[in-house]
Amino acid sequence: MTKRQVDRRAILAASVTVLAWASAFVAIRSAGTEYTPGALALGRLACGSVVLLAILAVRREGLPPRAAWPGILVSGALWFGFYMVVLNWGERKVDAGTAAMLVNIGPILIALLGGWLLREGFPPRLFAGLAVAFGGAVVVGLATSTGGGASVLGAVLCVLAAIAYAGGVIAQKPALRHGSALQVTTFGCVVGTVFCLPFAGQLVSRLPHASASATLNMVYLGVVPTALAFTTWAYALARTSAGRLGATTYASPALVVLMSWGLLGEVPVAGALAGGVLCLAGVAVARSRPRKAAAPAPAAPEPVASAPRS
Numbered sequence: 001m002t003k004r005q006v007d008r009r010a011i012l013a014a015s016v017t018v019l020a021w022a023s024a025f026v027a028i029r030s031a032g033t034e035y036t037p038g039a040l041a042l043g044r045l046a047c048g049s050v051v052l053l054a055i056l057a058v059r060r061e062g063l064p065p066r067a068a069w070p071g072i073l074v075s076g077a078l079w080f081g082f083y084m085v086v087l088n089w090g091e092r093k094v095d096a097g098t099a100a101m102l103v104n105i106g107p108i109l110i111a112l113l114g115g116w117l118l119r120e121g122f123p124p125r126l127f128a129g130l131a132v133a134f135g136g137a138v139v140v141g142l143a144t145s146t147g148g149g150a151s152v153l154g155a156v157l158c159v160l161a162a163i164a165y166a167g168g169v170i171a172q173k174p175a176l177r178h179g180s181a182l183q184v185t186t187f188g189c190v191v192g193t194v195f196c197l198p199f200a201g202q203l204v205s206r207l208p209h210a211s212a213s214a215t216l217n218m219v220y221l222g223v224v225p226t227a228l229a230f231t232t233w234a235y236a237l238a239r240t241s242a243g244r245l246g247a248t249t250y251a252s253p254a255l256v257v258l259m260s261w262g263l264l265g266e267v268p269v270a271g272a273l274a275g276g277v278l279c280l281a282g283v284a285v286a287r288s289r290p291r292k293a294a295a296p297a298p299a300a301p302e303p304v305a306s307a308p309r310s
Contacts, residue, residue: 010239013232014248020229022255024221028088031217034210037088038199040218045080045193047222052186052231064179064187071175072187079168080192080230085199087161093154102158104137109166110246117170120241125285133250133282136275143271166246172234173242181234189226250279 031040056062064072087103094102108130114120175184207215237245 007239010236010245013236014240014245017229017233017236018248018251019255020225020232021249022252022259024225024229025252026259027217027221027225028091031214031221032088032091034214035206035218036199036202037092038085038196039203039206040088040221041081041084042193042196042199042203043218044084044221044226045189045196047219048226048230049186049189049193049222051223051227052182052189055227056182056186059182061180061183064175064183068175068177068179068184069187071171071173072179072184073191074171075168075175075184076188076191077195078164078171080188080226081195083161083164083168084192085196086157086164090154090157090161094158102155103162103165104134104250105159106162106165107246107249108134109162110169111243113166113170114173114242114246118173118242120243123243126243126247129247129282129285130250131282132285133247133279136278136282137250139271139275139278143275169237169242169246173237176234176238181231181238185227185231185234189230248283250283252279 028040035043090102111122111126111130115122172184172188233245
């Protein structure tokens with residue numbers, strides 16, 4: 001398989017992830033009104049774990065190697081567990097626009113930590129693209145903010161979610177050198193489920209009273225944005241740098257605006273559309289590679305002087 005084929009597959013996998021994660025915001029909005037943050041996180045992770053374990057059994061991949069487990073445990077606790085609980089909680093305390101701005105600190109942290117801990121370097125194009133994309137996220141956030149709905153606790157929770165997201169990605173990258181994307185995702189999800197078990201009582205008490213729509217959205221969150229999207233993310237992460245892959249998630253605000261428009265009838269304001277375009281432009285810059293300088297043309301051979309005629 002050529003490098004170009006690998007890059008195309010990684011881009012396709014990342015695209016599936018970003019699309020699925022964008023749809024999660026719409027599903028969380030529905031399920032989050034009837035399930036507590038911890039119960040929603042546990043239900044989502046439990047559904048995702050069941051699906052992933054079933055696929056793992058069918059594929060007979062078994063347990064990941066011992067060397068992959070440190071990264072799986074850290075990413076499972078930070079990203080699958082802690083991140084989902086505090087994000088669900090934070091979005092109850094702040095409006096969607098403020099949450100979007102704060103959580104989008106995550107890709108910047110991933111690029112910084114990846115450059116430092118994973119020795120990925122600090123490519124100028126990556127950070128230029130991150131700056132443009134983050135600016136777009138801020139524009140989307142300001143345009144969609146309801147104003148006055150934020151709280152200090154909610155802001156702190158969203159920042160904690162961004163830090164947990166970045167730490168989880170950085171921990172997951174080394175694990176993918178030893179285990180497959182499916183193995184790392186499956187057992188990371190199982191670790192996250194175990195992390196959220198203290199909320200089992202809340203989940204059991206809410207299930208009989210929640211609407212079918214809220215429960216189906218929770219199941220959807222487990223199957224698509226978790227089981228599918230985290231696996232395609234891990235597949236792409238194993239084949240590209242953490243910083244560049246993290247930048248692709250800045251496409252989410254634009255997709256969320258469009259999905260909310262199409263599925264919820266929420267007509268976006270001009271600022272949200274402009275911010276979405278900025279996010280996509282920033283992703284394009286961050287994902288681009290500098291053109292290789294053209295090799296200098298070989299110098300033409302000097303003409304051989306002809307002998308003087310007699």
